[in-house]
Amino acid sequence: xxxxxxxxxxxxxxxxxxxxxxxxxxxxxxxxxxxxxxxxxxxxxxxxxxxxxxxxxxxxxxxxxxxxxxxxxxxxxxxxxxxxxxxxxxxxxxxxxxxxxxxxxxxxxxxxxxxxxxxxxxxxxxxxxxxxxxxxxxxxxxxxxxxxxxxxxxxxxxxxxxxxxxxxxxxxxxxxxxxxxxxxxxxxxxxxxxxxxxxxxxxxxxxxxxxxxxxxxxxxxxxxxxxxxxxxxxxxxxxxxxxxxxxxxxxxxxxxxxxxxxxxxxxxxxxxxxxxxxxxxxxxxxxxxxxxxxxxxxxxxxxxxxxxxxxxxxxxxxxxxxxxxxxxxxxxxxxxxxxxxx
Amino acid sequence: xxxxxxxxxxxxxxxxxxxxxxxxxxxxxxxxxxxxxxxxxxxxxxxxxxxxxxxxxxxxxxxxxxxxxxxxxxxxxxxxxxxxxxxxxxxxxxxxxxxxxxxxxxxxxxxxxxxxxxxxxxxxxxxxxxxxxxxxxxxxxxxxxxxxxxxxxxxxxxxxxxxxxxxxxxxxxxxxxxxxxxxxxxxxxxxxxxxxxxxxxxxxxxxxxxxxxxxxxxxxxxxxxxxxxxxxxxxxxxxxxxxxxxxxxxxxxxxxxxxxxxxxxxxxxxxxxxxxxxxxxxxxxxxxxxxx
Amino acid sequence: xxxxxxxxxxxxxxxxxxxxxxxxxxxxxxxxxxxxxxxxxxxxxxxxxxxxxxxxxxxxxxxxxxxxxxxxxxxxxxxxxxxxxxxxxxxxxxxxxxxxxxxxxxxxxxxxxxxxxxxxxxxxxxxxxxxxxxxxxxxxxxxxxxxxxxxxxxxxxxxxxxxxxxxxxxxxxxxxxxxxxxxxxxxxxxxxxxxxxxxxxxxxxxxxxxxxxxxxxxxxxxxxxxxxxxxxxxxxxxxxxxxxxxxxxxxxxxx
Numbered sequence: 001x002x003x004x005x006x007x008x009x010x011x012x013x014x015x016x017x018x019x020x021x022x023x024x025x026x027x028x029x030x031x032x033x034x035x036x037x038x039x040x041x042x043x044x045x046x047x048x049x050x051x052x053x054x055x056x057x058x059x060x061x062x063x064x065x066x067x068x069x070x071x072x073x074x075x076x077x078x079x080x081x082x083x084x085x086x087x088x089x090x091x092x093x094x095x096x097x098x099x100x101x102x103x104x105x106x107x108x109x110x111x112x113x114x115x116x117x118x119x120x121x122x123x124x125x126x127x128x129x130x131x132x133x134x135x136x137x138x139x140x141x142x143x144x145x146x147x148x149x150x151x152x153x154x155x156x157x158x159x160x161x162x163x164x165x166x167x168x169x170x171x172x173x174x175x176x177x178x179x180x181x182x183x184x185x186x187x188x189x190x191x192x193x194x195x196x197x198x199x200x201x202x203x204x205x206x207x208x209x210x211x212x213x214x215x216x217x218x219x220x221x222x223x224x225x226x227x228x229x230x231x232x233x234x235x236x237x238x239x240x241x242x243x244x245x246x247x248x249x250x251x252x253x254x255x256x257x258x259x260x261x262x263x264x265x266x267x268x269x270x271x272x273x274x275x276x277x278x279x280x281x282x283x284x285x286x287x288x289x290x291x292x293x294x295x296x297x298x299x300x301x302x303x304x305x306x307x308x309x310x311x312x313x314x315x316x317x318x319x320x321x322x323x324x325x326x327x328x329x330x331x332x333x334x335x336x337x338x339x340x341x342x
Numbered sequence: 343x344x345x346x347x348x349x350x351x352x353x354x355x356x357x358x359x360x361x362x363x364x365x366x367x368x369x370x371x372x373x374x375x376x377x378x379x380x381x382x383x384x385x386x387x388x389x390x391x392x393x394x395x396x397x398x399x400x401x402x403x404x405x406x407x408x409x410x411x412x413x414x415x416x417x418x419x420x421x422x423x424x425x426x427x428x429x430x431x432x433x434x435x436x437x438x439x440x441x442x443x444x445x446x447x448x449x450x451x452x453x454x455x456x457x458x459x460x461x462x463x464x465x466x467x468x469x470x471x472x473x474x475x476x477x478x479x480x481x482x483x484x485x486x487x488x489x490x491x492x493x494x495x496x497x498x499x500x501x502x503x504x505x506x507x508x509x510x511x512x513x514x515x516x517x518x519x520x521x522x523x524x525x526x527x528x529x530x531x532x533x534x535x536x537x538x539x540x541x542x543x544x545x546x547x548x549x550x551x552x553x554x555x556x557x558x559x560x561x562x563x564x565x566x567x568x569x570x571x572x573x574x575x576x577x578x579x580x581x582x583x584x585x586x587x588x589x590x591x592x593x594x595x596x597x598x599x600x601x602x603x604x605x606x607x608x609x610x611x612x613x614x615x616x617x618x619x620x621x622x623x624x625x626x627x628x629x630x631x632x633x634x
Numbered sequence: 635x636x637x638x639x640x641x642x643x644x645x646x647x648x649x650x651x652x653x654x655x656x657x658x659x660x661x662x663x664x665x666x667x668x669x670x671x672x673x674x675x676x677x678x679x680x681x682x683x684x685x686x687x688x689x690x691x692x693x694x695x696x697x698x699x700x701x702x703x704x705x706x707x708x709x710x711x712x713x714x715x716x717x718x719x720x721x722x723x724x725x726x727x728x729x730x731x732x733x734x735x736x737x738x739x740x741x742x743x744x745x746x747x748x749x750x751x752x753x754x755x756x757x758x759x760x761x762x763x764x765x766x767x768x769x770x771x772x773x774x775x776x777x778x779x780x781x782x783x784x785x786x787x788x789x790x791x792x793x794x795x796x797x798x799x800x801x802x803x804x805x806x807x808x809x810x811x812x813x814x815x816x817x818x819x820x821x822x823x824x825x826x827x828x829x830x831x832x833x834x835x836x837x838x839x840x841x842x843x844x845x846x847x848x849x850x851x852x853x854x855x856x857x858x859x860x861x862x863x864x865x866x867x868x869x870x871x872x873x874x875x876x877x878x879x880x881x882x883x884x885x886x887x888x889x
Binding site: 172173175176179180181182183184186187190191193194195196197198199200201202208212254 | 685686687706707708709710711712716717719723724725726727728732735736737738739740742744745746749750751752756759760763799803
């Protein structure tokens with residue numbers, strides 16, 4: 001923890017403060033539930049960011065892993081009476097297994113092929129859930145899924161439970177990013193040939209990225225099922241996958257913080273749109289679809305690196321300017337040192 | 343036996359539509375190396391715009407013609423103002439971009455027309471035709487005719503005209519084509535126009551058979567793409583054949599297994615196909631001296 | 635002296651064109667072998683085959699007596715073969731230090747879980763990697779740039795970074811693809827000295843290079859390729875006097 005504070009001191013501090021304070025700034029139950037949903041989405045998008053931004057593997061079927069997690073835990077607890085904790089563990093394992101099988105099969109694919117394969121996978125899962133009626137309740141879904149017990153059903157305790165998990169996932173991912181595994185992911189993204197020549201088993205690491213992102217999505221799905229108490233297959237389709245994609249892209253694919261910030265941003269935009277549609281009666285259809293589509297197009301056209309990296313590089317440029325003046329003085333000294341070392 | 347023939351006939355009809363989508367994908371891919379994931383939206387727009395124009399009391403033929411024109415223009419705009427703008431983008435960005443465009447179009451469509459399904463009157467009659475126990479809608483005959491005409495025209499354009507030769511030149515070697523005074527950007531725009539027009543035609547002819555709504559494009563797009571991969575990306579003839587096969591397999595699956603699983607079958611075929619063909623065959627990775 | 639790398643009857647076709655034709659040579663332990671030849675002689679193709687990037691069409695490559703045909707590309711580094719690239723393959727969005735740390739991938743074992751949880755074992759490895767990477771960056775003269783993004787470095791420094799990245803893996807054989815391209819005279823001289831140090835520390839080098847000054851000063855032996863075929867092999871002195879080599883070079887010098 002101490003090391004963590006050193007590395008991302010300010011960021012983690014601000015994050016923790018905002019996260020803890022939010023339910024009291026917005027004491028309304030409704031906003032707490034919005035906070036919960038954003039947290040659930042953030043778990044998925046951080047995983048997607050590991051897969052897409054770090055390892056460079058696109059997934060247009062992330063909502064399917066989310067749905068697999070949700071239904072795994074819901075079925076185990078509702079039909080078989082298992083404890084929600086067992087359900088939650090299974091909700092990480094089952095999507096992880098699916099991700100492993102899918103990833104094993106398609107780890108050799110690139111670009112469009114991967115995009116289409118994951119898109120197709122997403123559809124198959126959604127269709128499978130809808131069609132497997134005896135277990136999943138089909139299109140009409142499931143009801144009375146038990147809550148996670150010892151937190152009761154207060155929105156506030158659920159909020160903190162979810163965000164505690166978000167924090168774990170965030171820290172895990174940040175650690176990972178700055179480790180040999182994270183660097184291997186990033187190396188694959190940039191050049192598979194170079195990564196291979198340095199001993200990175202490209203297929204294996206792609207598969208790892210797939211499984212981790214699938215498990216994160218699954219955990220989030222399991223929590224979602226227990227939080228909502230009801231489930232139907234509708235939210236686990238392409239629309240949601242694209243929403244996840246938008247969150248990661250707007251924040252900046254290569255940044256874990258970007259995924260988190262993008263998720264919060266899109267979460268609030270979605271809420272704003274809902275409010276807007278209450279005010280303007282003529283709004284019909286999926287206004288959010290227009291917004292997400294528009295954001296994706298505009299980001300790729302004008303800010304492909306995303307918000308967080310853009311802001312960071314602007315900040316670094318300003319810092320570099322400042323540093324330049326001080327560096328000019330010390331540099332001459334350093335040069336002598338280097339000569340002595342070699 | 344009649345049942346089997348019936349399924350095959352149904353499969354041929356949907357296969358024809360997939361064929362048009364697949365050929366649309368390939369036309370654009372060959373020229374610009376972009377997979378236009380918004381291809382399916384062209385079909386949706388073709389059907390929906392026609393329905394909307396007929397709603398404004400325009401005659402059927404004129405409405406259809408205007409719809410085709412409108413979608414063609416949308417295709418051109420897409421290429422000129424969006425795709426051409428990010429020419430140097432990496433594949434992931436291009437995927438996100440075309441997915442974004444498709445999402446945007448779908449959103450706008452749902453905004454304008456709502457989420458309801460619309461129906462379009464058949465071109466001639468509702469009366470089905472029957473041959474020895476196999477019944478097909480008259481519209482299906484129109485669909486197959488339209489598909490064949492579109493495919494033949496495209497083949498003629500690509501193989502027998504100067505314009506087609508120019509397009510081919512761009513796909514084989516854009517640099518050399520440019521030196522010969524052919525503009526790859528223009529050819530790419532033309533490819534988007536062709537895909538838009540053929541997509542719109544397909545969208546119009548299938549609308550009477552099923553209903554049409556803002557979200558029919560996604561499924562048609564993926565199935566067309568499956569066919570394009572199945573037939574070997576870059577090979578229009580192979581893609582058309584694969585599309586018909588896919589349509590038939592799907593129809594048989596829906597008939598003998600479960601109609602709810604119909605879409606899943608197409609996707610299983612896609613994933614299966616992607617597995618069987620090793621990634622090396624897809625030729626995206628360059629090897630040798632130039633590749634490093 | 636023992637043979638480290640043995641290349642036998644190595645050929646490679648690209649779409650019907652024979653880029654490399656039945657080439658034979660050996661790299662001994664502790665030597666610098668230079669592979670030279672006019673443009674298009676197939677030098678880089680040989681290097682790509684030896685490093686496992688592309689498979690040979692015919693022929694065999696043995697490393698320490700082991701046939702490499704069935705060894706997957708990612709195992710080469712662990713076995714002791716690392717390389718640099720002619721058209722740099724750097725990870726631009728990582729810092730220079732991180733780039734070099736990727737080079738130590740095969741020297742570390744921490745699992746994804748250990749890395750994410752930042753377990754003790756992962757942290758120890760991380761520290762070890764950092765130290766070694768720093769040491770190598772110091773040796774190639776990039777110590778002060780270690781925290782910069784690789785993408786912001788000039789060409790010449792990236793070449794040095796690639797060498798550090800290849801060397802942290804402690805290879806037995808280092809493959810260099812035109813390391814001096816685009817460097818000035820002083821930089822080339824410094825690099826030559828570094829290669830000699832590397833050789834003296836026990837790593838053999840297979841070097842593809844155009845800079846004749848560098849080759850003649852540091853190479854122990856030279857293999858000359860012309861149009862995919864080996865036309866000569868010998869010490870720098872022998873090569874300089876070889877009429878076939880002179881003819882091959884004069885023929886292309888006029889281009």
